[in-house]
Amino acid sequence: SQQGEEDPQALSIQEGENATMNCSYKTSINNLQWYRQNSGRGLVHLILIRSNEREKHSGRLRVTLDTSKKSSSLLITASRAADTASYFCAPHAGKSTFGDGTTLTVKP
Amino acid sequence: DAGVIQSPRHEVTEMGQEVTLRCKPISGHNSLFWYRQTMMRGLELLIYFNNNVPIDDSGMPEDRFSAKMPNASFSTLKIQPSEPRDSAVYFCASSLGESTGELFFGEGSRLTVL
Secondary structure: OOOOEEEOOEEEEEOOOOEEEEEEOOOOOOEEEEEEEOOOOOEEEEEEEEOOOOEEEEOOEEEEEEOOOOEEEEEEOOOOHHHOEEEEEEEEOOOEOOOOOEEEEEEO | OOOOEEEOOEEEEOOOOOEEEEEEOOOOOOEEEEEEEEOOOEEEEEEEEEOOEEEEOOOOOOOOEEEEEEEOOEEEEEEOOOOHHHOEEEEEEEEOOOOOOOOEEOOOEEEEEO
């Protein structure tokens, strides 16, 4: 299964700090995606990085991908209280499966 | 664009009853996915369709679950008979295609089976 495994399970930081979440997977992928889920809502796509890319930026988000280590990281810079959510990685090869996510709490 | 539309948003039913969850994908998307989310098991892929054809139903828990996609704009997930352990939030998601992968999720249907 190409299901991603996120680490840490939970992360609590102060507003303004950076948050880093990691993802590991086991099989070859076409791309890897990160999603956010606010409590009681559906998942929202954040960013997609292709297997031939090493780094990608989108606003305050920075994603890296190391296919040799089968790992990815998501960095959220200058975090805000509104970033409080669960974050999931989804390694993709035909279909997307999800791990348990990282629950991020940003304290004002 | 209205996004992926799911109904009902909440359903409370009694054990043994039939439950039908509905999904309208984003127009033009040709892949549709059904997921189930619980605290214990996380987010599980149940089944996905490509061009209205079921491609992988290996995640469907048992014969009580069935899914159909009669046309490009509608899908159903049916549970018959329902059991308390089926209580979960069921999400539908659509995408432009398997190779693209970016999923657009609905807001989910929260099912409680008493």
